[in-house]
Amino acid sequence: MxxxxxxxxxxxxxxxxxxxxxxxxxxxxxxxxxxxxxxxALATCTAVDVVDIMAKRRTPLTSYRIEVEGERAETHPKRYTHITVRHIAGGSGVMLDALTKAVHLSHEKYCSVAASLNAEMSVEAVVEESAVPS
Structure with a gap:
């Protein structure tokens, strides 16, 4: 670049x-x-992985968004010390345990951006209620 x-x-x-x-x-x-x-970059890196993992598990997502927030140090270089990433998804047959597994696989194994950061991370998966099959 x-x-x-x-x-x-x-x-x-x-x-x-x-x-x-x-x-x-x-x-x-x-x-x-x-x-x-x-x-x-962190959010989209993990999102690509999660979308692919869920599709391979034959539970493709029909809705998906990532909420990401960072807490920064008060002194220079004011780096992120803690990052919270919340994956919110839905789709027919999407279950919380499968989504959680996909999210953790991405953050812990596949996402190069996550692996490059020196910040504590909290990761959460949420299945949208409106998208949960009845």
Whole structure:
């Protein structure tokens, strides 16, 4: 990835395929901050794994979102010290134990972003009530 300064605290990253990512830590934010981008990378990295694992188990998801929050140190470099990741999913036949297994497999074995972070993590799986079969 190549990163180019756009002025203020705004940068654009371009990967070898040409996709762009706007990182913005300026007062007039029009992009995400570097730390928000890190949380987003963690969430999407694990999400890809969970979607694939659930599909392989023949219980594909029809709804899915990840809520991710980070607590930061008060002193520089103000890194994340604790990150909470909540996977909320639904679909026909999706059971909590299978979703929990998929989430833990991703966080503990497959997600390279999670493996790269030096922060304590809490991970939770929730099956949406409206999506639970009756």
């Amino acid at each position: 190549n990163v180019t300064w756009l002025g203020e605290h705004r940068f654009v990253g371009v990967n070898p395929s040409g996709q762009q990512l706007l990182i913005d830590n300026s007062p007039t934010k029009i992009g995400v901050s570097p730390m928000d981008a890190l949380l987003g």
